[in-house]
Amino acid sequence: xxxxxxxxxxxxxxxxxxxxxxxxxxxxLGIDPQCIKKAAxxxxxAELNAVIHGGGGTADIVIDKEKIKINIxxxxxxxxxxxxxxxxxxSTASDEIREMGFGAGMGLPNMKRYADExxxxxxxxxxxxxxxxxxxDTRHA
Amino acid sequence: xxxxxxYLRAIPPAKGVPGQADDSRNLDQKERSKxxxxxxxxxxxxxxxxxxxxxxxxxxxxCGSDLMxxxxxxxxxxxxxxxxxxxxxxxxxxxxxxIRAVVFVRGKVPGQNILDMAREKGIAVMSTCYPMFIACGxxxxxxxxxxxxx
Numbered sequence: 001x002x003x004x005x006x007x008x009x010x011x012x013x014x015x016x017x018x019x020x021x022x023x024x025x026x027x028x029l030g031i032d033p034q035c036i037k038k039a040a041x042x043x044x045x046a047e048l049n050a051v052i053h054g055g056g057g058t059a060d061i062v063i064d065k066e067k068i069k070i071n072i073x074x075x076x077x078x079x080x081x082x083x084x085x086x087x088x089x090x091s092t093a094s095d096e097i098r099e100m101g102f103g104a105g106m107g108l109p110n111m112k113r114y115a116d117e118x119x120x121x122x123x124x125x126x127x128x129x130x131x132x133x134x135x136x137d138t139r140h141a
Numbered sequence: 142x143x144x145x146x147x148y149l150r151a152i153p154p155a156k157g158v159p160g161q162a163d164d165s166r167n168l169d170q171k172e173r174s175k176x177x178x179x180x181x182x183x184x185x186x187x188x189x190x191x192x193x194x195x196x197x198x199x200x201x202x203x204c205g206s207d208l209m210x211x212x213x214x215x216x217x218x219x220x221x222x223x224x225x226x227x228x229x230x231x232x233x234x235x236x237x238x239x240i241r242a243v244v245f246v247r248g249k250v251p252g253q254n255i256l257d258m259a260r261e262k263g264i265a266v267m268s269t270c271y272p273m274f275i276a277c278g279x280x281x282x283x284x285x286x287x288x289x290x291x
Contacts, residue, residue, distance in 0.1 A: 014229060019233075020237075033239070037216065037237070045210065100230060101207055101208055101209040101228055101231070101234075102208070104209075104211055106208075109214075
C-alpha cells in the first residue's frame with residue numbers, strides 16, 4: 001500500500017493530520033498496537049518537524065506485510081549539526097513554537113527511540129529527508 | 142564546613158531514575174499503583190467533565206506535562222494526561238499515544254474545536270481548578286503511581 005500526503009507549512013494548530021490518517025489505516029489493517037504506537041509517534045514527530053522547521057513538505061508511506069516505511073521530506077534550511085540535534089533537549093525552535101508545547105528538543109530523539117530504523121539525510125540549505133521504518137510484530141497480525 | 146570542602150558536592154546518582162520502569166522494583170506491595178476509574182479521578186480532582194470518553198475506563202498511570210514531546214518519550218498503558226497546555230496538539234498527542242483521557246489543570250477550559258476533536262477520537266476531557274503539582278499529588282496520594290517505560 002502506498003500513501004502520499006502534503007504537509008502544510010507553518011500551521012501547527014492542525015499539524016499531524018497525515019500521522020492521524022496513517023494511524024487509522026494501521027488500526028484497520030489489524031497491526032499490533034505497540035507497532036502502531038511506534039509508527040504513529042515517530043511519524044508525528046517528523047511531521048511536526050517538517051511544519052515547524054521545514055516550511056511544510058511531503059509524506060510518502062509504503063506499508064507491506066512486514067513493515068511500514070515513512071518518508072518525510074521538506075525543503076527547509078536543513079540541520080546544521082545533526083549529532084547535536086539528536087541530543088535530548090537541543091532545540092532551535094522559536095518561543096512561539098515552545099508556547100505551543102513543542103521545541104523541547106525531543107523530536108529527533110523520540111524518532112530514534114521508536115523507529116526500528118531511522119535514516120536522516122540533511123544538508124544546510126537543501127532540506128531534510130527522514131526515513132522511518134517500523135517492523136510489524138507479525139505474531140499478533 | 143571544613144576548610145577546602147567544596148560547598149557543592151556531586152550527588153551520587155540515585156538507583157533508578159524516577160519515572161522509569163526499574164524504579165517500581167523499590168516499591169513495596171502497599172505502594173503499588175492502583176488502577177483508578179476515570180469517574181473516581183474526576184471526583185478526586187473536583188473536575189468538570191467537558192467531554193465523555195467511550196466508557197468509564199480504568200487508568201493505570203498518569204503523566205503531567207506541558208511539553209508534548211516529553212509526553213511522547215514515555216510509553217505507558219491506560220494513561221491519563223494532565224496538562225496546562227491548551228492546544229489541539231494535546232488531543233493529537235493523546236491520539237498518537239493511545240491516551241484516552243486528558244485533564245486540563247489550573248482551571249483551563251479548552252475551546253469547542255478541541256472538545257470536538259477529542260469527542261471524535263473518543264478521548265475524555267476534564268478540567269480541574271487545581272494547579273499541576275497539586276493535581277498530580279492528589280492522584281499519586283490516592284494510589285495512582287504507575288510508571289512509564291522509556
